[in-house]
Amino acid sequence: xxxxxxxxxxxxxxxxxxxxxxxxxxxxxxxxxxxxxxxxxxxxxxxxxxxxxxxxxxxxxxxxxxxxxxxxxxxxxxxxxxxxxxxxxxxxxxxxxxxxxxxxxxxxxxxxxxxxxxxxxxxxxxxxxxxxxxxxxxxxxxxxxxxxxxxxxxxxxxxxxxxxxxxxxxxxxxxxxxxxxxxxxxxxxxxxx
Numbered sequence: 001x002x003x004x005x006x007x008x009x010x011x012x013x014x015x016x017x018x019x020x021x022x023x024x025x026x027x028x029x030x031x032x033x034x035x036x037x038x039x040x041x042x043x044x045x046x047x048x049x050x051x052x053x054x055x056x057x058x059x060x061x062x063x064x065x066x067x068x069x070x071x072x073x074x075x076x077x078x079x080x081x082x083x084x085x086x087x088x089x090x091x092x093x094x095x096x097x098x099x100x101x102x103x104x105x106x107x108x109x110x111x112x113x114x115x116x117x118x119x120x121x122x123x124x125x126x127x128x129x130x131x132x133x134x135x136x137x138x139x140x141x142x143x144x145x146x147x148x149x150x151x152x153x154x155x156x157x158x159x160x161x162x163x164x165x166x167x168x169x170x171x172x173x174x175x176x177x178x179x180x181x182x183x184x185x186x187x188x189x190x191x192x193x
Contacts, residue, residue, distance in 0.1 A: 026050045026132030033138045045106045046122035050129045057127040060105040066118040112141045
């Protein structure tokens, strides 16, 4: 019976250690979706949190999956220093914009084009936390900014406010006009008496 107790304790301890190991993984945080205008530059923000201090062996990989689901393409790599891609669509169009001490591993994509529509992934390995979530940013490059619902709401609220001000001013002018007319009638009645 004593052997079974040790075996049970070892299994429980193994499960707990596995749970702690998974909880110690790197968590990556990104904006889920971005819209940018053709020809502009866009910062792809990526931050991370880790249960371990930032390691000198920290590595960052940015990759791109086009909308047509063709093969993944490397965008950027960081290990002790930033490495720009030597070839591909992002050669000479990507810049490191992160700060490792602040857990920021962001990049900037220059001169966006419609062919840049797709999903960018940001993966961070901070030894011994080498596993964890992968941040994804879906980028849509548009020809011009759409008239969004926020803009429509702002115009509607602004128009309603201006209309209310006009109505209030009209009511005040009408009251003032009636008051003057009433005062004149009272004066005329007083002079008759």
